[in-house]
Amino acid sequence: MSSRTMILEKLKAAGRPGRINREIMPPVETRPGDVEVFVQKAAAAAAQVIRTNAAEVPQAVRETLTELGCKTLLLSDEEIIKEYFPPAAAEEMGIEAGYVSELPADEYRRSIFRTEAGMSGCDYALADSGTIVIRHDGDNQRLLSLAPDYYIALVKTSQMLKDRFDLAGILEKEKTAAVTLITGVSRTADVALQVVLGMHGPRKVYIILIDD
Amino acid sequence: MRADPQNYVKVMEEEVVKRDQIEFMAQVGAVFNMLTANALGQLEDHGLAREQSEAIRENTVENLPELLEEFERNAVANGMEVLWAADAAEACAIIKDLAVKHEVKVITKGKSMITEEIDLNHYLEEEAGVKIYEGDLGELIVQMRGTAPFHIVGPAINLNIQQIAQTLVDNIGMEYTEEATEIAGNVRDFMRRQFEQADMGITGVNMAVASTGSIVLVENEGNIRWSTGAPRVHVAVMSLEKVAANTADAFHIMDMLSRSCTGQGMTSYVSVINGPKDAGERDGAEKMYVVILDNGRSKIYADEELRQALRCIRCGRCFIACPVYLTVGAYPYGWCYPGPMGAVISPLLLGLDDTYHIYEACTLCGGCESVCPAGIKHVEMFHHYRAMKAAGNETFGASRGSALERAGFKGWAAAVKNPALFEKSMGLLRFYLGLGSEEGQVHKMPGPLKAWSDYRDLPRAEKTFRQYWAEWQKTGKAENEAAAKADEGGRDNE
Numbered sequence: 245m246s247s248r249t250m251i252l253e254k255l256k257a258a259g260r261p262g263r264i265n266r267e268i269m270p271p272v273e274t275r276p277g278d279v280e281v282f283v284q285k286a287a288a289a290a291a292q293v294i295r296t297n298a299a300e301v302p303q304a305v306r307e308t309l310t311e312l313g314c315k316t317l318l319l320s321d322e323e324i325i326k327e328y329f330p331p332a333a334a335e336e337m338g339i340e341a342g343y344v345s346e347l348p349a350d351e352y353r354r355s356i357f358r359t360e361a362g363m364s365g366c367d368y369a370l371a372d373s374g375t376i377v378i379r380h381d382g383d384n385q386r387l388l389s390l391a392p393d394y395y396i397a398l399v400k401t402s403q404m405l406k407d408r409f410d411l412a413g414i415l416e417k418e419k420t421a422a423v424t425l426i427t428g429v430s431r432t433a434d435v436a437l438q439v440v441l442g443m444h445g446p447r448k449v450y451i452i453l454i455d456d
Numbered sequence: 457m458r459a460d461p462q463n464y465v466k467v468m469e470e471e472v473v474k475r476d477q478i479e480f481m482a483q484v485g486a487v488f489n490m491l492t493a494n495a496l497g498q499l500e501d502h503g504l505a506r507e508q509s510e511a512i513r514e515n516t517v518e519n520l521p522e523l524l525e526e527f528e529r530n531a532v533a534n535g536m537e538v539l540w541a542a543d544a545a546e547a548c549a550i551i552k553d554l555a556v557k558h559e560v561k562v563i564t565k566g567k568s569m570i571t572e573e574i575d576l577n578h579y580l581e582e583e584a585g586v587k588i589y590e591g592d593l594g595e596l597i598v599q600m601r602g603t604a605p606f607h608i609v610g611p612a613i614n615l616n617i618q619q620i621a622q623t624l625v626d627n628i629g630m631e632y633t634e635e636a637t638e639i640a641g642n643v644r645d646f647m648r649r650q651f652e653q654a655d656m657g658i659t660g661v662n663m664a665v666a667s668t669g670s671i672v673l674v675e676n677e678g679n680i681r682w683s684t685g686a687p688r689v690h691v692a693v694m695s696l697e698k699v700a701a702n703t704a705d706a707f708h709i710m711d712m713l714s715r716s717c718t719g720q721g722m723t724s725y726v727s728v729i730n731g732p733k734d735a736g737e738r739d740g741a742e743k744m745y746v747v748i749l750d751n752g753r754s755k756i757y758a759d760e761e762l763r764q765a766l767r768c769i770r771c772g773r774c775f776i777a778c779p780v781y782l783t784v785g786a787y788p789y790g791w792c793y794p795g796p797m798g799a800v801i802s803p804l805l806l807g808l809d810d811t812y813h814i815y816e817a818c819t820l821c822g823g824c825e826s827v828c829p830a831g832i833k834h835v836e837m838f839h840h841y842r843a844m845k846a847a848g849n850e851t852f853g854a855s856r857g858s859a860l861e862r863a864g865f866k867g868w869a870a871a872v873k874n875p876a877l878f879e880k881s882m883g884l885l886r887f888y889l890g891l892g893s894e895e896g897q898v899h900k901m902p903g904p905l906k907a908w909s910d911y912r913d914l915p916r917a918e919k920t921f922r923q924y925w926a927e928w929q930k931t932g933k934a935e936n937e938a939a940a941k942a943d944e945g946g947r948d949n950e
Contacts, residue, residue: 247750248540251696254754255521261760263518289724344738352738357652373722382736386685390678391648408711408722412704416668419534421734422684425726430678433718434594434610436617437484438636443593444644444651444678445724 274413277371277404283453285374289428290441291449301328304452305363305396309339312361312394312448317341320364320384324398329363344385356385362392362446368414369399372407375427376451379420386422395446397426400456459790459806464813468788477614478783484613485776491719492773492827498721509712510831512705513767516697520757520766523666523699524748530669534731536744544574547749548583551576551658551691554745555584558689560655564647566673566680567592568660569608569770570695570749572792573805576658588658589650591679593643600627606786608793609717609772614785647679657683657741661694662713662769663706664746669730671746672706674714676724684729690741692729694748697766703728709769712829716773752805755851761840765800767830772797774824774834780817789814796824800837807853808845815841860904882920890916 283293296304305328309317317334319325321343334341344352356362364384368377376397380386389395405411415423430445441447472478499505516523528538541547555563563586565571577588577599590596594612598605600623605611612620617634624630630642659680663672671692673680684690700706714720733740756762775781775795786794790813791802799818803811815838825834846865848856856862871881892900893916901909919927 246540247542247546250542251540251748251750251754252521252525255524255757258758258763259760260518262514264515285721289722349738356739357648370722375722380737380740381734385737386681386739390681390685408707409704412702412707415670415728416703419668419670419730421730421732421737422740423728423730424681425722425728427720427722427724427726430676430724432593432640432677434592434597434612435620435636435639436615437487437610437613440637440640442644443640443676444591444647444682 274410275406277369277406277410279371279401279404279453282369282371282374282404285372286376286428286451287374289374290431291374291428291451293451293453295453295455297455298328301398301452301454302333305329305333305398306337308396308450308452309334309337309361314360314394315339316355316359317361317363318355318359318388318392319343320362320388321345322365322383324365324400325363328398344388345382352385356387356391359392361394361396362388363396363398364388365398366403368411369404370407370411370425371404373427375425377411378424378426380422380424381420386424389424389426390445393442393446394448394450396450396452398452398454400454402456459802459811459814461810461813463790464788464817467790468784471785471787472783474785476616477785480616481614481782481785484610485782488719488776492716492776493719495715495719495721499715505708505712506829509709509769509829510767512700512709513769513830514764516700516705517757517763517766519701520697520699523701524696526666527664527669527699528748530667531664531671531731531746532669534669536669536731536746539745539747541747541749541751543751544749547574547693547747547751548576548579550747551693552580552584554689554691555580555586555656558656558743560584560586560689562586562650562654563588563656563658564650564654564679564683564687565590565592565595566657566659566675566683567595567611567677568658568693569605569792570660570693571658572605573695573751574693574749576693586656589647589654591647591651591683592675592677593640596643596647597623600624604786604792604794606794607772607775608770608795608797647682651682651686654683654687656689656691657685657687658691658693659683661692661698661746663709664694664699665701665703665706665728666699667702670703670706671729672700672710673727673729674710674723674725675727676718676720678725681725681727684727684741685739688742690729690732690744692744692746694746696748696750696753697768713769713771716771716827716829756804759851762804762837764832765804765837767832768797768801769830770797771829773827773829777823777827779821779823780819784817788817796834800832800834803841804852808841808849809853809855812841812845864904879920879922882922886917886920889914 286293294304317339331341366376367379429441429449430443431441432443433439496502531538539550580586590599597612606614625632628646661671662674714723732744778796781795789798793802799814818838820835822835845854846857871878889898896916898914
């Protein structure tokens, strides 16, 4: 008998007088999130939040890159990046920049470990926890928001959901291979309880929040 | 490392003299009790949220086999391969075979307790000749020091900065520094080199979602995102009770987990993994496996009373509510799961004879169950274990107690059922104990009570409670009432 059969048979043989069909607990709906709460929660998790309107996004990105002083930038292949800050905009500043899709696979792999900054859009934001949500597909790679020292996210206020339950309702219906929820900057307290930011993820996270 | 009652006293005596460690852990307890209370207090209705998480875990466990089948069906449809392991040996062998099949040389890990339970690292290093690096900072330090984790969430929380620095100097060639930021930075650089060359990532599973076939992983450091995103093969090892009916249930548990654990409304990263990478993706595993591990859990499941042990979500909230853990630390427990959480699960997985030091060291204060978001009744469980050990229980490895112990409990049972006999025997016991007293304290008790009194002093009782009570009825009560009246009158005048 396979271990699978053995385990499942043992579990099913157990008496289960308390077996009930519980209602799914939260209302699975999509509620809009409060932008002010998002700003406050993301900042509390150590993200730098910059509020701007559509016209001033390129300027906000330029200021951020200047502040960081970085010389290399990788961009996701999303529409939002093409619209607001294509590689040419960075190159004007003397920053070496390009879309992920322009790199052959092995070169992407080499450069993701060596690029100073990564920039992408996101799919949703969760106001109540200050979280950005990325559904990974060909347009927004998993390591782009993890490997570089700095990560810049372009987030629209129209992407704002209330909390995790609103997201749960969406993920229940539509699947991508992976979804990542990012709340501020990675951290550790493993060294004698002292909080150190940027443990394995980017040292700094910038959220450029676009009022739309 | 193996739990061993014979070793308990020796290790405990080594630990309780570490004043710095005990004082530091008291601080850890105080800080995290405050942080978690604050985070739970931020919920709109904490009481309701806790009722819901308890209901989710209870319901999930009751429906376990059906939910596992549903998860498997959907995970396979997502392109994952699901493998089942009856015990630690089978799980290790499965993962070794995968490492060989995929020509794996370097493995990075996301922090996971289940792989500690099956001692996977040692097995793979010895049997598959691979290099394994724990990605979580605390877990990496513990791996290098060759000890068990001190806490299921903060494995190296008991170590001071000098010990941590020296461990990293010795193992990764770090230049000695006592700056936490520099220490973390050194490990960050070191681990990036490993993440870049890793062929396989191994993680645990915080929650598997039955309705979607996804796995949900929570973390703060990024070791899990790296181990699932960079290597070409991902193996997720799942304790079979870690399933949720749907994404909303899983997210509610995740929320209660992070609030109860670190006091965060949301951890830095949450990964929802649905399978191998999509065609258009550059990152993510080409092959993904989920290993569902039983290792004694289906045996627990068969017992309706003990089944609640499987509700645990490994948040670690009970640790900082436990006076025993905060004093003796993790090492006397002797296995990877210390604290009240370990005291519930270890005896059932390892056998009651081999773990009586754990559930008998408990003070039954109930601090753990007062904070458990999964609704486990710890004290009830410890009572069960003690009763099972006294009566003998073949399924859970308890041989019957000694004849002397049985006779003692029999006598006790007879005495408490008969008031006259109880009074007489209490008087005798009081006299008997008083024989070895000094300065009003009983330091040593004779006979079978010696072990108990080795670590405890008992104030000498001059009279039995019933004698005190009779006197109180005569004189004390009237005096006390008069005093209370006088006090009340005084207050009225203010």
